[in-house]
Amino acid sequence: MRKIISFMHMSLDGFVAGPKGEMDWIKVDQEIFDYVGKRISEGDTALYGRVTYRMMENYWPTAADKPGATRHDIEHSKWYKKVHKIVLSKTMNGVSLPNTTVISDNLADRINEIKKEAGKDILLFGSPTATHALMQLNLIDGYWLFVNPIILGKGIPLFAGIKDKATLNLLSTRQFTCGVTEMGYTADKH
Amino acid sequence: MTLDGFCDHTAISPGEEIHQYYSDLLRNAGVLLYGRVTYQLMQYWQDVVKNPTGNKAMDEFARVMDKTPKIVFSRTLKSSGWESGKLATQGLKEEVLALRRQAGKDIYACSPGLIVSLTQLSLIDEYQICVHPVLAGSGLPLFKNINDKILLKLLKTKTFGSGAIVLYYERAKNV
Numbered sequence: 001m002r003k004i005i006s007f008m009h010m011s012l013d014g015f016v017a018g019p020k021g022e023m024d025w026i027k028v029d030q031e032i033f034d035y036v037g038k039r040i041s042e043g044d045t046a047l048y049g050r051v052t053y054r055m056m057e058n059y060w061p062t063a064a065d066k067p068g069a070t071r072h073d074i075e076h077s078k079w080y081k082k083v084h085k086i087v088l089s090k091t092m093n094g095v096s097l098p099n100t101t102v103i104s105d106n107l108a109d110r111i112n113e114i115k116k117e118a119g120k121d122i123l124l125f126g127s128p129t130a131t132h133a134l135m136q137l138n139l140i141d142g143y144w145l146f147v148n149p150i151i152l153g154k155g156i157p158l159f160a161g162i163k164d165k166a167t168l169n170l171l172s173t174r175q176f177t178c179g180v181t182e183m184g185y186t187a188d189k190h
Numbered sequence: 191m192t193l194d195g196f197c198d199h200t201a202i203s204p205g206e207e208i209h210q211y212y213s214d215l216l217r218n219a220g221v222l223l224y225g226r227v228t229y230q231l232m233q234y235w236q237d238v239v240k241n242p243t244g245n246k247a248m249d250e251f252a253r254v255m256d257k258t259p260k261i262v263f264s265r266t267l268k269s270s271g272w273e274s275g276k277l278a279t280q281g282l283k284e285e286v287l288a289l290r291r292q293a294g295k296d297i298y299a300c301s302p303g304l305i306v307s308l309t310q311l312s313l314i315d316e317y318q319i320c321v322h323p324v325l326a327g328s329g330l331p332l333f334k335n336i337n338d339k340i341l342l343k344l345l346k347t348k349t350f351g352s353g354a355i356v357l358y359y360e361r362a363k364n365v
Contacts, residue, residue, distance in 0.1 A: 149344045
């Protein structure tokens with residue numbers, strides 16, 4: 001079974017955005033881009049909520065063509081255009097997009113079908129609302145977290161609606177020069 | 191702390207390596223500061239000293255914990271009930287400022303409430319947060335009632351075999 005891995009930048013106190021969705025506190029640099037780029041480029045499918053998907057669509061398809069495009073822009077743009085995209089959205093129901101699957105209902109069944117298909121693990125990019133929906137259905141198999149050196153105090157939490165205590169396995173951890181700590185986990189399912 | 195940000199000693203299983211790590215930490219501690227609830231939870235270790243468990247790392251931790259000086263902040267306790275413990279005689283801020291002025295080893299704030307209060311007073315120089323690979327789902331959040339962003343600087347991390355990670359931060363100079 002392919003795993004669904006929640007890929008998030010978070011604060012030390014577990015928030016993924018400020019109360020108004022602020023993400024200006026998130027530290028990313030070339031060191032982090034290179035590190036995450038390696039894992040991302042191995043994937044063939046990406047999972048998004050509607051809001052994050054719209055943000056991605058507005059940026060990545062043309063990011064490589066912009067003046068001053070960075071190496072990260074060029075590489076990720078190329079990957080973004082070819083990767084199969086799954087978008088969780090009730091409002092985009094019936095919308096047909098190339099190389100994109102929109103899931104609007106029967107979330108658990110649809111996600112489990114996708115998990116059973118052959119392929120690599122699927123990264124869920126950001127997308128707190130979609131993450132919470134999947135979390136509540138116990139459909140998230142792991143976390144790939146980039147913990148920022150900040151306590152936000154309030155905002156949108158990563159973890160919400162977890163009913164049962166779960167023990168995770170730590171797979172990887174790494175310290176970045178900018179002060180971010182990577183923590184990669186898989187969920188121990190019994 | 192669990193990965194989802196709760197303080198819950200029942201959700202985690204520290205194991206030998208982590209007990210050893212904290213025994214070493216306590217040996218080098220000047221004084222431990224507690225609120226009543228965590229203090230009373232820690233009094234468990236007094237019983238372990240009297241009735242050892244047979245688990246070497248836990249029994250050693252109990253012995254070290256039993257000896258390390260402690261100050262408990264409580265409005266209701268009449269006595270500390272622990273030879274190495276004493277009741278705070280001043281408010282948190284005054285007590286901590288006085289302790290910081292004294293020569294000696296580091297002061298550890300060991301209760302979630304004290305960590306938050308001292309954070310609000312800007313009296314914490316370093317955070318050592320041990321993140322356990324557990325999602326508790328609910329409980330007592332470590333960082334609550336923090337109204338302003340706190341900027342930190344990562345000093346180092348330490349990973350245990352159990353998957354717990356200690357994150358060491360100092361308070362960043364606000365720019």
